[in-house]
Amino acid sequence: MSKISPLSGFPELLPAQRTVERDVIASLSRTFELHGFANIETRVVEPIDRLAKGGEVDKEIYVLQRLQAERHGGGPAPTAELGLHFDLTVPFARYVLEHAGHLEFPFRRFQIQPAWRGERPQEGRYRQFTQADVDIVGRDELPFHHDVEVMSVMVDALGRLPIPRVSFQFNNRKLIQGFYRGLGIDDVTDAIRVIDKLDKLPADEVAAMLVERVGTTPEQAQRCLELATIRVEDTSFVERVRALGVADDLLDEGLAELAEVVEACSAVAGDRVGVEANLRIARGLDYYTGTVVEVFMEGYEHLKSVGGGGRYDALASDGRTTYPGVGVSFGVSRTLIPLIADGVLSGSRPVPSAVLVALNAEEDRAASAAVAQGLRERDIACEVAPTPAKFGKQIRFADRRAIPYVWFVQADGPDEVRHQVKDIRTGEQVDADPATWTPPEADLRPGIVTTIPMPSTHTSTTEENQ
RNA sequence: GUGGGUAUAGCUCAGCUGGUAGAGCGCCGCCUUGUGGUGGCGGAUGUCGCGGGUUCGAGUCCCGUUACUCACCCCA
Numbered sequence: 398m399s400k401i402s403p404l405s406g407f408p409e410l411l412p413a414q415r416t417v418e419r420d421v422i423a424s425l426s427r428t429f430e431l432h433g434f435a436n437i438e439t440r441v442v443e444p445i446d447r448l449a450k451g452g453e454v455d456k457e458i459y460v461l462q463r464l465q466a467e468r469h470g471g472g473p474a475p476t477a478e479l480g481l482h483f484d485l486t487v488p489f490a491r492y493v494l495e496h497a498g499h500l501e502f503p504f505r506r507f508q509i510q511p512a513w514r515g516e517r518p519q520e521g522r523y524r525q526f527t528q529a530d531v532d533i534v535g536r537d538e539l540p541f542h543h544d545v546e547v548m549s550v551m552v553d554a555l556g557r558l559p560i561p562r563v564s565f566q567f568n569n570r571k572l573i574q575g576f577y578r579g580l581g582i583d584d585v586t587d588a589i590r591v592i593d594k595l596d597k598l599p600a601d602e603v604a605a606m607l608v609e610r611v612g613t614t615p616e617q618a619q620r621c622l623e624l625a626t627i628r629v630e631d632t633s634f635v636e637r638v639r640a641l642g643v644a645d646d647l648l649d650e651g652l653a654e655l656a657e658v659v660e661a662c663s664a665v666a667g668d669r670v671g672v673e674a675n676l677r678i679a680r681g682l683d684y685y686t687g688t689v690v691e692v693f694m695e696g697y698e699h700l701k702s703v704g705g706g707g708r709y710d711a712l713a714s715d716g717r718t719t720y721p722g723v724g725v726s727f728g729v730s731r732t733l734i735p736l737i738a739d740g741v742l743s744g745s746r747p748v749p750s751a752v753l754v755a756l757n758a759e760e761d762r763a764a765s766a767a768v769a770q771g772l773r774e775r776d777i778a779c780e781v782a783p784t785p786a787k788f789g790k791q792i793r794f795a796d797r798r799a800i801p802y803v804w805f806v807q808a809d810g811p812d813e814v815r816h817q818v819k820d821i822r823t824g825e826q827v828d829a830d831p832a833t834w835t836p837p838e839a840d841l842r843p844g845i846v847t848t849i850p851m852p853s854t855h856t857s858t859t860e861e862n863q
Numbered sequence: 864g865u866g867g868g869u870a871u872a873g874c875u876c877a878g879c880u881g882g883u884a885g886a887g888c889g890c891c892g893c894c895u896u897g898u899g900g901u902g903g904c905g906g907a908u909g910u911c912g913c914g915g916g917u918u919c920g921a922g923u924c925c926c927g928u929u930a931c932u933c934a935c936c937c938c939a
Contacts, residue, residue, distance in 0.1 A: 405930080405931060483938095514937095514938075516936090517864085517935095517937090518932090519932090519933075519934085522939080529939095701939090705938095706937070727939080755898090785897090788897050790898095791898080793897055793899045795899085821899070
């Protein structure tokens with residue numbers, strides 16, 4: 398009853414760790430905004446029937462109901478009508494339909510919110526997790542160049558984060574579909590599902606399954622495997638696919654699209670992001686119709702994808718109008734929590750204060766508060782020591798919190814006050830004027846400490862974003 | 864949903880074949896009459912996850928239960 402224990406799958410961060418998450422979210426937001434994407438936040442609940450459309454997802458949905466919900470006519474327990482969203486795409490689709498009259502199309506937005514899923518927790522998989530989505534949605538039509546655009550945005554955004562190198566692995570559903578069709582395979586979706594087992598089963602077993610389960614000939618199965626094992630960092634996959642000798646219009650279209658995506662993303666990817674065409678990427682969800690992508694993080698491949706997305710020609714539809722879209726999502730929790738746990742990322746301090754103003758005696762609190770106020774007027778976060786303890790203890794108070802500076806206000810004669818500020822990391826203590834002294838930019842705010850070598854060092858920023 | 868592991872101090876863990884609970888780190892105090900980090904000395908802390916059983920006696924053995932955790936499935 399009294400002892401509290403953690404709830405599996407619902408991670409909570411300590412203050413210093415939270416600064417990491419906030420900085421990452423702020424960085425992502427800034428990049429998305431640099432590309433002209435507006436932010437929205439959708440409600441966290443949706444009607445159950447809208448969420449459960451897929452059918453099988455039911456058990457993953459957390460339902461919401463009031464404790465004192467009315468029981469109509471003394472009947473059985475009230476039926477749940479609301480559920481917590483399990484991704485940001487379904488709510489976004491609803492949002493587009495609901496507000497279509499007030500939106501400008503193509504509509505570009507980003508969304509960074511938690512989602513809930515009732516699955517068994519594991520490293521990188523939580524019951525509550527934060528996701529960052531960027532999408533572009535059109536009305537009736539959405540030109541292909543937006544595929545290129547939205548993928549480039551995420552490449553740019555992840556390239557700016559202080560995380561291990563990530564790799565974008567692209568494919569295209571038209572390419573797969575066209576290839577299979579040209580090969581004479583009817584059940585493309587089933588074949589894709591089998592091919593998807595390639596990382597768990599050896600190639601010959603997958604081939605056997607294609608023959609048995611999908612009903613392909615051994616030759617067809619062989620071709621499928623040849624296609625699926627093509628993985629290159631440039632557009633040379635085009636010739637390699639052509640060399641397999643399958644002819645189909647849709648295949649040609651897919652090849653052209655994939656080549657364009659790979660080329661454009663490579664152009665914006667710096668050293669910190671890899672871009673590849675990987676022709677066995679399929680993505681389970683069957684609403685994808687063109688570009689598909691999965692993102693992996695170096696050294697953390699066991700987390701599976703840390704991001705993914707693609708093109709869907711019918712994200713939403715109200716019967717008269719359909720809204721095609723293309724988007725990618727990045728798993729903020731999935732990526733950050735393991736990195737924080739491994740010590741790859743940490744916060745520089747658990748408090749925002751850059752300065753602790755020491756307190757001489759309780760009667761002098763006003764004097765210390767005045768110094769603090771002066772610093773705050775110049776946007777320097779600070780706090781006054783809680784008690785007039787010995788200076789050693791006050792310094793230790795700051796040290797525990799990794800507050801870099803301690804400010805001393807000392808009487809230096811009848812009407813003289815002497816102000817001094819001490820950098821407790823170096824021990825250096827100098828006279829300072831509370832009206833003008835400013836710490837170096839790097840000490841102003843808590844930031845991310847990373848063991849990842851970063852080319853440019855602008856990782857610390859703190860912006861409100863919730 | 865399926866299978867394995869674990870549950871002892873704030874943290875990491877030890878505790879052999881049952882005999883009234885320990886280490887390291889951390890924390891607090893003093894050495895240090897106001898300027899920390901190193902060093903020395905001293906100190907505090909546990910319903911041994913919960914319930915039941917066996918026993919003179921259970922942290923230890925048995926059963927149950929809950930939670931956490933890892934793997935599978937699946938996904939961000």
